[in-house]
Amino acid sequence: MALLELENVTKEFGAITALQGVSFTVNPGETVGLMGDNGAGKSTLVKIISGIFAPTSGQLHFEGSRAYIHSPGEARRLGIETVYQDLALSDNLTASANIFLGRELFWRLGPLRFLDHRAMNARAAELFAELKSETRADDLVRKMSGGQRQAVAIARTRLADARLILMDEPTAAISVRQVAEVLSLIRRLKEAGIAVILISHRMPDVFSVCDRVIVMRRGTKVADKKVAESSPEEVTALITGAKEAA
Amino acid sequence: MSPMSDTVQGFTNVRRSRWWQRGFFSSQSAYVLVALLLVILMMSFASPNFLTPGNISNIARNFTFIAIATLGITLVIITGGIDLSVGSTIAMTATVTSLVMNGLNDAQFQPFPGFSLIVSVGAGLAVAALIGLINGLSIAWLKLSPFVTTLASLSIVRGLTYVLTQGRGSYPKGPDKELFIDITAGKVFGYVPLPFLYLLVLALIMYIVLHHTAWGRHIFAIGGNEQAGRMTGVKVDRIKVQVYVISALAAGLNGIIISGWLGSAPANLATSYELTIIAAAVIGGANLAGGVGGAAGAIIGCLLIEVIRNGLILAGIDPYWQLTLVGFIILAAVLVDRLRSLRAG
Numbered sequence: 001m002a003l004l005e006l007e008n009v010t011k012e013f014g015a016i017t018a019l020q021g022v023s024f025t026v027n028p029g030e031t032v033g034l035m036g037d038n039g040a041g042k043s044t045l046v047k048i049i050s051g052i053f054a055p056t057s058g059q060l061h062f063e064g065s066r067a068y069i070h071s072p073g074e075a076r077r078l079g080i081e082t083v084y085q086d087l088a089l090s091d092n093l094t095a096s097a098n099i100f101l102g103r104e105l106f107w108r109l110g111p112l113r114f115l116d117h118r119a120m121n122a123r124a125a126e127l128f129a130e131l132k133s134e135t136r137a138d139d140l141v142r143k144m145s146g147g148q149r150q151a152v153a154i155a156r157t158r159l160a161d162a163r164l165i166l167m168d169e170p171t172a173a174i175s176v177r178q179v180a181e182v183l184s185l186i187r188r189l190k191e192a193g194i195a196v197i198l199i200s201h202r203m204p205d206v207f208s209v210c211d212r213v214i215v216m217r218r219g220t221k222v223a224d225k226k227v228a229e230s231s232p233e234e235v236t237a238l239i240t241g242a243k244e245a246a
Numbered sequence: 247m248s249p250m251s252d253t254v255q256g257f258t259n260v261r262r263s264r265w266w267q268r269g270f271f272s273s274q275s276a277y278v279l280v281a282l283l284l285v286i287l288m289m290s291f292a293s294p295n296f297l298t299p300g301n302i303s304n305i306a307r308n309f310t311f312i313a314i315a316t317l318g319i320t321l322v323i324i325t326g327g328i329d330l331s332v333g334s335t336i337a338m339t340a341t342v343t344s345l346v347m348n349g350l351n352d353a354q355f356q357p358f359p360g361f362s363l364i365v366s367v368g369a370g371l372a373v374a375a376l377i378g379l380i381n382g383l384s385i386a387w388l389k390l391s392p393f394v395t396t397l398a399s400l401s402i403v404r405g406l407t408y409v410l411t412q413g414r415g416s417y418p419k420g421p422d423k424e425l426f427i428d429i430t431a432g433k434v435f436g437y438v439p440l441p442f443l444y445l446l447v448l449a450l451i452m453y454i455v456l457h458h459t460a461w462g463r464h465i466f467a468i469g470g471n472e473q474a475g476r477m478t479g480v481k482v483d484r485i486k487v488q489v490y491v492i493s494a495l496a497a498g499l500n501g502i503i504i505s506g507w508l509g510s511a512p513a514n515l516a517t518s519y520e521l522t523i524i525a526a527a528v529i530g531g532a533n534l535a536g537g538v539g540g541a542a543g544a545i546i547g548c549l550l551i552e553v554i555r556n557g558l559i560l561a562g563i564d565p566y567w568q569l570t571l572v573g574f575i576i577l578a579a580v581l582v583d584r585l586r587s588l589r590a591g
Contacts (some may be wrong), residue, residue: 072477072478072479073479076479082477084477088471088473088474088477088478089471089474090466090467090470090471090474090475090537091470091471091537092466092469092470092537092538093463093466093467093470097463097466097467098474101463101464101467101474101475101478101480102464102475102478102479102480103478103479104460104463106460113459113460114454114458114459115457115458115459115460115463117458156478
């Protein structure tokens, strides 16, 4: 059974049709690359799955049943976590504070709830160890490198029992070594049986970690095939429109 | 591996920052605290009257006149907002409290001792809360800019205070007047002003709330990255409304305390105090861009301003220099912070 299924999803913003009848499935534990030029509709698609936009028409199914994802909170309840392009971290907070933002751990004193710093730091350190990231739980995010920030954003998704993680351009604007780090983070998610939708401009990233690649052009899906059966050249041609569909 | 260890998961080139490079010790508040201690040291040599119990008691009282409001506005500043209406709120709250006390006195309505005090202070704080609520709702729901919204309420609230009093001001009177003066201008152990104790309790509560509750952490998160807060389920709008209400309540409480000490609530009370209060918060380390600030910093900032004012008077220097000096301290405080963050990279 497919984990996530999109059926004929269309999204219009006034006169602009950002998505036109897009359908695809993501299977449990599968890593799917979502590629396309700027304005192809990748980000809109992710925002629909993560509950930020509602589709104008079309349906979403999650684990076999019809899903209505009205808010990021609703998506999270279903087990869909998103790592946003701008990472959505608070620079002035520590890594562990960011990971636990909105779902802090507490100790209680009568009716009062106080932050359990020790438990949150310990859990965050565990997550970083699991992701093999050189990130310290009680360091401020402001002082971190791009790769470390990425690890914080990904660790946040590991807190909940996520089934599907959406990653919007996780390797944009970070160094070569950090790209390798992020890709190995993605492989680790895959080992843990978590499905990933990876939005990327970078061909090598998609071809090194993804099982399947979906190509978007001007709001429609123009290709959906196994990475093993495609090539960077073909995908480039599909993105630019040199090749109509595959 | 423990999160407290000196290196990270075996990465020997990633060491932990030294203790003076993190936490309170690396904050602007700490630098200003050092400056404050130096100023105190200098003053104590310059004037034999400076470190006398009587003068320390005066300083403790005077700086409380702005310090409670500074605690409140610091919360707003941490969220990345600003509240320019605190000076007007101080005057309005003092006026309403005094007018209600007068009204109850005229009506001879005092079912039990303390009744008119409770009702008048309650009415004053209720009006303050209402001002904060209107500020907060305009900013969080209507998405108006905090600067413009509170600039408007600065003017509206001050105007209403003049309208209410016909510009003449009022005097707390009636059966609870003595009690009112005692709790606002009284001293314990001969020297410790009661409002100073209120301040310490409120600052302690604020510290605990900011650093040990989810609500406090969310205030910092909003100041750091409001959008991130929204996406992770922080109730951004609700918290914003709450901080403006608290800021107004803190200003209101300050208004009541000042009017008790003065024995009157002039309509022009606390005119332009908002600037001193914001200056104190900024000197103490609150960042107007949001995300940084705290209770200790607010108190240190207020104390520095008051110590300098007091010291200039004791040293026989024209007290009008105070404003100029405060301006230079603001610049110096942010400059030191800037240099430090440049060096830290």
